[in-house]
Amino acid sequence: MQQTSNRLLISIGIVVIWAMITIGVGNIQTSGNVTLSEMVTSQILWATPAAAAFLLIIVWFTGWRDLGFKAPKTAGMLKVIWLPLLYIIGFVFYGFSKDSEGLTASVITIVFINTMIVGFSEELAFRGILWGGARKAMSFWPAAILVSVLFGSVHIANTFLTGEFNEAITQAMIATMSGLTFLAIRIRTASLWVAMVLHGLWDFGVFLIGFGAVKDPSAHTSLLSAVLGGIGFIGPIFLFGLWLLRNEQVRSGWRDDSDAQHAV
Template sequence: MRVSPRPWIGIAVWVGYVVIVTVVGALSGVGYNNIGDSAETLFRSAGLFLGIGAVYLVIVTTILGWWRPALFERARSRHRWPIVAPAIMALSVAIALPAVDWSRIDGGYLAGLLTLGILVGFNEELVTRGLLLTGLRAEFREVWVWLTTSALFGLMHATNIISGAPVAQTLQQVVLAFLGGTAFYITRRVTGSLIWAMALHGLWDFTTFATGHGTVGPSFGLFLGVGGEVLALVVVWWTFANAERRTVATEAQ
């Protein structure tokens, strides 16, 4: 690694990303509740700020030389069974997607959904459970790494208020994002790779927007997924077993 990991570096990268997506999102002129209205709003808002955010993260990760520790675990969790929580989320996606009325989703909107899913999964996982996690592991125990990355992942969604999201709805989203972040953390710890967390995260957001645009009424599948997120909070403790302390600092030597 070109730069030795430090907590302040991971936090600074996170702050930089949040500022970029918040400012670009505000400048797009598309309110939060209107992002999924059409293919045009998807690309003009989410596609734009997520695209710029992705470029920022690729440049920063390359300069720091943190690609490997950001994407891969040096030592996986000794307990593998906690993967059941994110597996329930994956199952919920499999249930929800067939229920979507795909006749309501044209080619342009589908392209927007795919772009959003890929960029959300890549960006938000890399910045929190990738770069932020790498920085924090240099000095903190794994339980604090999980708690901080999940809390800041939830907190970054609070900026939706700036784009017009209702406060009560946003607070609920922050809590659910914390729980979802825990499930994505478990995915990384158990599989040994952030790539699987990126895939699950991207599929989850893709499905959320697809069901919101192409179904009438709430989707049972996504309700099941929320159950998986809650379960993640219960089982995450077992993933700390065999978690190496200050792993990244050791790798940098």
């Protein structure tokens, strides 16, 4: 038990350092004077690959081989990913259908590269390293809640990059709820790769939607309104994640990547 508790503490420490690298390098590159959308669409960001490289070094150094870096079981996979995939298709379709002159092939490429690296880095940090420690030290739901809440909380740090507190709080709430679904997908497929790809494509679609939007300086949205709107938006995805974890047979194999968790 002591060994598993130590791994959880080490995993939390690793994620804290990962967040510091992400924020620190991001601040150096952007000086904190741009919105999140402007950051992702205007240049290749170096914070996320730097943080991801740190995590890969840690994985190599620790020798952890239970993080989900293996091919997913494809049987029944569509049942596990159909709703997030439907959201992503809607995001991308709407993003490309907007009349936005600045949405060039170069911008699309930059957004795609940035968001796919974010998907890789964040999933490795939370549904890989942190989940690898939490699932061995805690029972299922406390571990799942811890990973999801910490994933959401780290998005509050976007305030240091953009200065937009209400937006960061809303992002944190949405990330907490969607994070549970990404975790459910990681468990149901016994692979980190599916969650990484879906996460990256999700962010890609979201930034396509937001590209070119001009914020009215006189407009003010209260924090409560923003949070309620976020819940309405992400609620179906959150409930879908709970539904994916409804099966005790699925949860019985959650501590490892055994075939028990592939039940669909």
